[in-house]
Amino acid sequence: MDLNNKTWKAYLRKNGTKGIRNKLLVIYTVECASFVAKEIASKIGNNDTEVIGFSGCTDNAYAIRLLIALIRHPNVGGVLAVGLGCEYVQPEWLAEIAEKEGKASAWFFIQEAGGTRKGIEKGLALAADIIKELQKVPLAPMDYSELVIGAECGGSDYTSGLAGNVVVGHFYDWLTDTGGTAVFEEIVEAVGLKEFLCGRAAHAKARKELSYTYDKALAYCKSVNQYSVSPGNFAGGLSTIEEKSMGALIKSGTKPIQGVLKVGEVPVKPGLWLLDSTPDPYWMSFGITNPNDNEGLMDLISCGCHITFLVTGRGNVVGSAVAPVLKITGNSETYRHLVEDMDFDAGRVLEGECTQQELTYELAELTALIAGGQLTKGESLGHKEYFIPYKYQEKKVSYAEPVWSCCK
The missing domain is CATH 3.40.50.2300 (Response regulator)
Structure with missing residues (x-):
C-alpha cells in the first residue's frame, strides 16, 4: 500500500506553519x-x-x-x-x-x-x-512529512503492551521514516528501562538529556511515594510498574530519539522526541502537578502536535481542545463496548484478523482522514477537555547537574 504520495488540504498560517483545524x-x-x-x-x-x-x-x-x-x-x-x-x-x-x-x-x-x-x-x-x-485563511496541500503526532496512554490493561501501544510504535517508525515528527511522553512509565531508553539516543547530547530526564522522573516518583500504576491497571491484568513500563515504552517504536522536549517546546527537526512533563527538582510535590490524562494531552499539544493518540485498554472517553484526540484500544471487547468513543481497534491483531503491517497502514490512513477534516469520535460528541495546572518546570536545565543532589 503506497501512502507516501497522499495529501490533504490544510490551513496555511502567515508564519508558514500548517494546521489541520481552524x-x-x-x-x-x-x-x-x-x-x-x-x-x-x-x-x-x-x-x-x-x-x-x-x-x-x-x-x-x-x-x-x-x-x-x-x-x-x-x-x-x-x-x-x-x-x-x-x-x-x-x-x-x-x-x-x-x-x-x-x-x-x-x-x-x-x-x-x-x-x-x-x-x-x-x-x-x-x-x-x-x-x-x-x-x-488560505488552504494548502499537506502530507505526512509535515505532521506532528503525539501519543500517551491512559487506562492501560494487558492489551496495551501487546497491541494498542504496539501499533502506535509501528506507526511512529513509519511516520518518521516518511519524514514526519512523533512525540511520546510519560517518562514516569519508563521505570526500569533507563538502559533501553538511553541506548536509543540519536547522539551524545540526546543520551545526556534522556539519562537526566529518567533520573528526574524516578526521583519524582520516589519523592511523592507514588508510581504511575493504578488499581485499574491491576484489574486489567498488569502486575507491576515495570511491566506497565515495558508496554508503555513500546509506543515510541524503535527509531533513534532525537532529544528531550520541555512543555511548550516545538521539535527543531523531524524525527522521534521524548516530552518531559514532570516537575523539575526543588518542586517535586504531588499536589503541585496533579497529573491526569488531559494534562498530558495538553502538554503534547503545546509541542505542536496536530493530532494526539490516546491508547487505552480499559477505555477512556475524553477529547481535547486545540487538537483532535484519536483513541486507540488494544482490547476489542473495550472497542465494542465503547464503540461510540473509540476510534481504532488494534485488538484485531490479537484475534488473528489482520497483520501488524495491515493494522499500521490502517492507522496511517485514518490519521490522514482526521488530518483532512474528518472528525474523531470525541470531536463528534463535543469533547473539548483541557487541564492546565500549577506546575514548576524550567524551560532549560543543566543536564550535567545530578538530579539526586537537587532532590534531597
Missing part, C-alpha cells in the same frame, strides 16, 4: 473570568470555537508558556482573551502574541466591559470579527 480559541486568564469565556464559546456554538484557561490568579511560568504555545499552535487561527481585570496573566499580552503570529485576535476585561452580561455581549461581538477573518 480554531477560534477563547482564553480566560483567571478562574474569575471562566464563566464569561465559556458562555461566549457556548453561544457561538460551532465545533471550531473552543475555550481554555488558567485558573490561577498568581504567576506560573509553566502555565503561561503553555498558553502561549497553544496560541502559536497551527490548529489555532484566532484568539479572544478574556480577563477579569486584576489577575497576573494579562489578556492583552496574549492577544499581542497572537497578532505577532499573524492571527486575528482581541481581548477585554470583564470589569471594564460592565460585568457578566455586557462582557458576554462584548466577547460575542469581538468573536464575530475574528470568525470573519478565519474564513479568509
Whole structure:
C-alpha cells in the first residue's frame, strides 16, 4: 500500500506553519473570568470555537508558556482573551502574541466591559470579527512529512503492551521514516528501562538529556511515594510498574530519539522526541502537578502536535481542545463496548484478523482522514477537555547537574 504520495488540504498560517483545524480559541486568564469565556464559546456554538484557561490568579511560568504555545499552535487561527481585570496573566499580552503570529485576535476585561452580561455581549461581538477573518485563511496541500503526532496512554490493561501501544510504535517508525515528527511522553512509565531508553539516543547530547530526564522522573516518583500504576491497571491484568513500563515504552517504536522536549517546546527537526512533563527538582510535590490524562494531552499539544493518540485498554472517553484526540484500544471487547468513543481497534491483531503491517497502514490512513477534516469520535460528541495546572518546570536545565543532589 503506497501512502507516501497522499495529501490533504490544510490551513496555511502567515508564519508558514500548517494546521489541520481552524480554531477560534477563547482564553480566560483567571478562574474569575471562566464563566464569561465559556458562555461566549457556548453561544457561538460551532465545533471550531473552543475555550481554555488558567485558573490561577498568581504567576506560573509553566502555565503561561503553555498558553502561549497553544496560541502559536497551527490548529489555532484566532484568539479572544478574556480577563477579569486584576489577575497576573494579562489578556492583552496574549492577544499581542497572537497578532505577532499573524492571527486575528482581541481581548477585554470583564470589569471594564460592565460585568457578566455586557462582557458576554462584548466577547460575542469581538468573536464575530475574528470568525470573519478565519474564513479568509488560505488552504494548502499537506502530507505526512509535515505532521506532528503525539501519543500517551491512559487506562492501560494487558492489551496495551501487546497491541494498542504496539501499533502506535509501528506507526511512529513509519511516520518518521516518511519524514514526519512523533512525540511520546510519560517518562514516569519508563521505570526500569533507563538502559533501553538511553541506548536509543540519536547522539551524545540526546543520551545526556534522556539519562537526566529518567533520573528526574524516578526521583519524582520516589519523592511523592507514588508510581504511575493504578488499581485499574491491576484489574486489567498488569502486575507491576515495570511491566506497565515495558508496554508503555513500546509506543515510541524503535527509531533513534532525537532529544528531550520541555512543555511548550516545538521539535527543531523531524524525527522521534521524548516530552518531559514532570516537575523539575526543588518542586517535586504531588499536589503541585496533579497529573491526569488531559494534562498530558495538553502538554503534547503545546509541542505542536496536530493530532494526539490516546491508547487505552480499559477505555477512556475524553477529547481535547486545540487538537483532535484519536483513541486507540488494544482490547476489542473495550472497542465494542465503547464503540461510540473509540476510534481504532488494534485488538484485531490479537484475534488473528489482520497483520501488524495491515493494522499500521490502517492507522496511517485514518490519521490522514482526521488530518483532512474528518472528525474523531470525541470531536463528534463535543469533547473539548483541557487541564492546565500549577506546575514548576524550567524551560532549560543543566543536564550535567545530578538530579539526586537537587532532590534531597
